[in-house]
Amino acid sequence: MKNYLVSFIFSDIADMLEIKGENIFKIRAYRKAARAIANLTEDVEYLVKTSSLAGIEGIGKALEEKIREIINSGTCEYYEKLKSEVPKGLVEMLKIPGLGAKKIRTIYERLNIITIEELEQAAKQRKLRGLPGIGVKTEQGILKGIEMLKGTMGKMLLPTALFLAEEIMAMLRSHPAVEKVDAAGGLRRRQELISELEIVISSNKSDEVIDGLLTYHRIKEVRERSSETLKVLLDLGIEVNFHVVEPVAFWSxxxxxxxxxxxxxxxxxxxxxxxxxxxxxxxxxxxxxxxxxxxxxxxxxxxxxxxxxxxxxxxxxxxxxxxxKRKLPQSLEIGDIKGDLHIHSNWSDGLNSIEEIAIKARDKGYEYIAITDHSKSLKVAHGLDEERLFKQMEHIKKLNNEIKGIRILSGIEVDILSNDLLDFDDDVLKELDIVIASIHSGFSQDKEKLTRRVLKAIYNPYVNIIAHPTGRMLAKREPYEIDVDAMLKAAAETNTVLEINSSPDRLDLNDELARKAKEMGVKIVINTDTHELEGLNDIKYGVWVARRAWLEKEDVINTCTLPRLMEILSQKRK
DNA sequence: GCTGTTATCAGCCCGGCGCTCTAGCGCCG
Incomplete structure (x- = not known):
């Protein structure tokens, strides 16, 4: 599958166009196409060969031609041209929070800085302040952002690690001298960020296997080779360690x-x-x-x-x-999950209709789902106002009569506003089956304010769940300042459920906080927060967090049957 | 760059917040 490659190149093109200050809609077109290709379940190479790319929304003539070029040659002319014009370091700088394309361009044009190291030096030497649009605070923010980035540099999110491991293992399985192969290390422990891959292989012919491995197209550098080991660096900056052992030694x-x-x-x-x-x-x-x-x-x-x-x-x-002591937890299994309680539909910023979602969820074996679109203040996400919310409730009622085998709950992801009010009044919230509250603005408020906002939501009698409770984004954004202990205590007191958000770049709560929550008597829900059908499968990432957090079935409310779930949700209102 | 529409081009996700040349812009969700 070359889907990953095409998606990667399009997204890289979008970044470079952004730095060049190109038309925002052109940039969006590349990003949209990158997402579309990444989300495809079919092999893009097959679609090229059968001339069926045209059916994909967001891919027109120009992009179709570039996809064809990438499939045939591994790259495209336009991409290579851009790469020769835009220094790689500038694209990397886009990952620094608070630093966007315009400021990067200013820094590049005025100071000729092209790497993050140079940028860090310049910030430390206070050379950035004084540039147009950059003052003391921005300079300090850049330093802080670089610090965070350094902590995650060279580390992968789980989906990337899984993708690479699968690609490597598929190649190995087709090698005649390989008997068994599996990925060990942090990936097998389902750590949230993976720094290197450990691949264990059993074979009687280790030399042949290692020779075969050396043909892997992503290898950029061989760092070590012995009779049993091969250590390499991949083009994506990832290290992989291969361990080839006699079949009898595989499990050890x-x-x-x-x-x-x-x-x-x-x-x-x-x-x-x-x-x-x-x-x-x-x-x-x-x-x-x-x-x-x-x-x-x-x-x-x-x-x-x-x-x-x-x-x-x-x-x-x-x-x-x-x-x-025989006291290990009875770890949760993916099959224990009976429904997903945080899903966005095309009524706000999701891609799919409620019908499509319900049918897909039913096919997955779910007993129930909750549709929890954004509330009115989140304009960018086309959040629902009261009128549209009530219409949606009516629509869901109708669908529940039409679609058999799954129950759709009417819910909302209501914004906890900066002024600590909720985006809807209680007399609206009380009409819903389920209410999720979460923060999408005012992340940089101080600890006292942020804690007050969340506590107020927790003490609201209609709020069942706090979603992505710490707001962190892996490798992108630190958790916001919040008194976590106070949040856990209030949640335990009020039967408010805290979410493990399964989105692989959130995983929020993380394993340690989820374990602490359990110890403090807080119930957990594992949700995907998905905006498209395929995202329903991300539930596994949340289940892995729960397993790392020592959670058992009874700690997680969406392992319950529908009647029991409704009972738990109604407990909040008592 | 794409889409929808039918012209050979207009419209494409909006608005708050925080920073900075304190009124306007960049960044972000």
Missing amino acids: CLHYFTGSEEHNVRLREIAREKGYDIQKNCIVRVKSGELLYPENEEKIYGLLDMPYVIPELRENRGEIEAAL
Whole structure:
């Protein structure tokens, strides 16, 4: 599939056009096309060959021609031309919060700065202040933004890591000398950001496998090669470590490269107490020197008198002690989720009709969904006013009579406004099946104000859920200043549910806060907040967070049957 | 750059907030 490549190039073109100050609508056309291609379920190469690209909304003649060029040659002339005109570093600067294309252009034109390192230097030397439109605060904001960016540089969001791992594993599976292959490391533990991929392969012919790996088209640099290991840097700036072992050593090796360092250190301590030495390719019975090759991970933990510990828990956050005491959580499964309670339709900024969403959700096996479009203040998202909301409620009532096998709840994602009021009065909210409240403005208010806003929403008798409670965006935006403990305490007190937002660039609450919420008696809901049909499948990311947070089925309200869910929602109003 | 419409081009997501040349612009959701 070259969908990823086409989407990547179009999005890169859009960034470069933005820096050049091109027509905003042209830029939007490229972004829209990039999104459309990324969301395609079909192979774009197949669509090119069968001349069926024309059916895709947002792809006209010019873009179709460029897609054809990219499929045939891996790039297109226009892209190469832009790359020669716009320094790469300027595009990277777009990721710095508070810094947009115009300011980047000013900085480039006035100071000839083309890398983030140079930008950081200039900001530290106070050379940016004084440029048109840039003062002390902007300069300080840029430094802060660079600091945040550095923390996530070279790290991938889960979808990218999964995509790359799948691509690599598919290639390996087709190699005749490969017996088994799996991804270990942070990806297998479902960490929110992945710094490197660890791929474990079993084969009797490691040299052949490694030679085969060297033909992988994304390899930019080979950093290390031995008889069992290959370490490479990919063109996307990502490191991949391949470990090729004899088939008998596969599970030991997969286990060895899955747990965090802290988990592995602690596990080795326990193993030593029990007379074992855990090594990369096997486990040694110390007394006899016997080498053991467990045939699965259950057997590895079994040797240490523990039940199986799922990869998501292997962080040394108490899971080893819990395992020894037989007190591990009964981890949530994706199949436990019975409905998605935060979905946007084309009544606000979603792409699909409520009918389409309901049918797709029913096909996924869901028992219920909630349509929770934006409220009127969020103009950019075409938020619903009272009149349209009531119309939507009527429409949903009608659909519930027509579409069998799934129940659609009428909801809203009501804005918690900057002045701490909700975007709708209580007499509107009380008509809905479910109310989600969330912040979309005034992120930079101080802690006291932000906390007051959220607490006021929590104490509203009609607000069931607080969505994306900390507002963080991975690699983009820090969580806003908010007294999290006060929020959790108030939520516990009022039966207000906190969301794990499954959008892979949010994952908010994160694993640690979700675990804390559980400990404080707060119920959790796992939602996608999706704006299109495919996004319903993002629920897995939220479930993974819940697994890392030690949550069980009973902690998560959308594992309940519909009657029980309605009971839980009504408890808030009592 | 695309779409809808039928001209051979107009319209395409709006508005608040915070910053800065304090009235206008850039950034953001």
